[in-house]
Amino acid sequence: MPHLAFPNNSCEEFRCATHCAVRPLAICAELNPVEHQEFERMAQHVRYAPKEALFSEDEIADSVYSLTEGIARLYKLLPDGRRQIIGFALPGDFLGMAPTSRYSFSADAIGTVVTCRFFKGPFTRFIENKPHMLLRMNEFATRELGQAQDQMLLLGRRSAEEKVAAFLVGWRDRLARVEGVTKTVMLPMGRQDIADFLGLTIETVSRTFTKLEREKLIVIVPDGVRVLDPKRFDALAAA
Amino acid sequence: MPHLAFPNNSCEEFRCATHCAVRPLAICAELNPVEHQEFERMAQHVRYAPKEALFSEDEIADSVYSLTEGIARLYKLLPDGRRQIIGFALPGDFLGMAPTSRYSFSADAIGTVVTCRFFKGPFTRFIENKPHMLLRMNEFATRELGQAQDQMLLLGRRSAEEKVAAFLVGWRDRLARVEGVTKTVMLPMGRQDIADFLGLTIETVSRTFTKLEREKLIVIVPDGVRVLDPKRFDALAAA
DNA sequence: AAGACGACTTGACACAGATCAATGCCAATG
DNA sequence: CATTGGCATTGATCTGTGTCAAGTCGTCTT
Structure with missing residues (x-):
């Protein structure tokens, strides 16, 4: 089971300020030292085993989460069990804001995950008089909304081959933000x-996947793919 | 061409405060009188003819809009012309926030539309030190994100019949917020x-549509449908 | 009133992707 | 080292929705 660049080493015993590799990407990036210390005091650092749930759709949404290590899958289910994954969360992503008092989707760990967890009450009180924090939350929400809209275009109007190509390109680019650029x-x-x-x-x-490999666009490797012809590949993903 | 309950009467010559029917639903609902007056001074009330564009994808995003009358269609295009409508905007909806400096989708009027338009610079300066306004923007963004996620589930996992039923139910419920409950x-x-x-x-x-009518779930009328069996219909939309 | 036009409906057929079923692969386990 | 169980792949067939092509209906134009 791969964890990418987010290893299993323990996290709870460190202050976030001193170790949190994704701090510049996270919701708390712009807090000044004194604010950040207060923020830290509200946070629980929680570790989740592979497949463990962070929260589930329709539960009371009492917490929000900043993902610091690992990857989570976010999804919705229909009564008959059909599932739609609405996104994959990476380190730095902020989870748990809901339009109602209950979570509107479920989230669980793929591989091992670590989060900063905040209870909603204290969190809301903390941010509600901090405009720069509210602006940052707006940025996050707007970016997520943009991604959701791209995904609607993909789901509604792209062929299977375009979907897979666009997914790989989008995933590669998102990974680059936290892992740096890689070939595979x-x-x-x-x-x-x-x-x-x-x-x-x-x-x-x-x-x-097999078809893209036959067409010499990718090579399938364990736990990933290598992109052979980025030019042609990006074109397929865009079209 | 129907305009629902949003008639063609002129709007520009009134102050928003005195006429804006959807103020309680809009982004500006919670402004106090003094703030609202300043807000009003920044606003241009703009009217759009049917099919006219409010803005287009990839244009520089210099303005944001609060829709006050009429209905707009929001969409993205692929290079070959395939189109995905990502939403329909109703009075009270807030448009134009983008994750980059350019609009991430296009918006144009269905029927006649009226908006309050704000240039981004003054708008940003106005909100950036008003936490209650930023919170309201967060609420709006979170609600939209929730809708987008519902739509992903619909696009990815529902059959054609379920899609149409869910659309009609969702649209009926959104209309109820601005028009009140109606039978058709x-x-x-x-x-x-x-x-x-x-x-x-x-x-x-x-x-x-024809199939749903044959099954006695709806009746197709000019510019709309009448729902005959709301119970059975809601069930179909949920499943 | 006749024609033209746009929006919608309906039918016949095609095909992308779903479904069903078998097989392969490998890591974990006793 | 054989067995199990979870994924992934591949093949054969089916089907829901797309495509193509007529129609219908209502409204606008002249």
């Missing part, structure tokens, strides 16, 4: 997760 | 718009 794209999630993210079946995802 | 659901958008919203073709949408 790590895929910590399974084929079923990719299928449920792209609105396809696992078989179609598998066939499409 | 007005549909100011055309079949092609509905198709591009649901990730279907116009033919499939048309056939599905």
Whole structure:
């Protein structure tokens, strides 16, 4: 089970300020030292085992989370069990804001995950008189909304091959923000997760990977793919 | 061409404070009188003819908009012309926030539309030291994000019949917020718009309407549908 | 009133992707 | 080292929705 660049070493016993590798990306990036200390005091650092739930749809949304290590899958279910993954959360991502008092989706760990957890009451009191923090939350929400809109275009109007190509390009670019640029794209999630993210079946995802490999656009490696022809590949993802 | 309850009467010559029917729903609902007066001074009240663009994807995003009358369609295009409608904006909705300096989607009027337009510079300066305004923007963004996630589930995992039923139920409930509860659901958008919203073709949408009518769930009327069996209908939309 | 136009509906057929079923692969386990 | 169980792949077939092509209906134009 791969953890990408987010290893298993223990986190709880350190102050976030001194170790948190993704701080510049996270919601708390712009806090001054004194604010950050107060923020830290509100935080619980929580570790989750692979497949463990951070929270589930329809539960009372009492907490928000800043993901610091690992990757989470965010999804919604239909009553009959059909699943739509609405996103994968990376270190630095902020989770748990809901339009109602209950979570509007479920989140669980892929591999090991570590979060900073904040109870909503103290968190709300902390931010509500800090305009720069509110602006940052707005930035995060707006970026997520943009991603959601891109995904609607993908789900509604792209072919299976375009979906897979666009997914790999988008994932590669998001990984680059936390891992730096790499030649092979790590895929910590399974084929079923990719299928449920792209609105396809696992078989179609598998066939499409194979097809892209036959066409010499990618090579499939354990836990990832290597992109052979980034030019042609980006073109396929955009079209 | 229907305008629902948002008639064509001129708006520009009134102050928003004295006439704006959707003020309680809008971004500016919680401003105190003095703030609101300043806010008003920054606003241009702009009227758009049917099919006219408010703004287009990739343009420099110099303004934000509060929709006060009429309905707008928000969409993204692929290079080959495939279109995905990412939402329909109703009075009270707030448009134009983008994750970059350019609009991430296009918006144009369905029927006649009136907006309050704000240039981004003054708008940002106005809100950046008003926590209650920033909180309200967060609420709006979070609500929109929730809608986008529901739509991903719809696009990725629902059948054509479920898509159409869920669309009608969702639209009916959103209309109820501005128009009040009605027995017949007005549909100011055309079949092609509905198709591009649901990730279907116009033919499939048309056939599905006909099928729902044959099954005595709805009656198709000019510019809308009447829901006959709300119980059974809501069930279909949820499942 | 006749024509033209745009929006919608309907039918026949095609195909991308789903479904069903078998097989392969490998890591964990006793 | 054989067995198990979880993924992933591949093949054969089916089907929901797309595509193509007529139609219908209502409204606007002249």
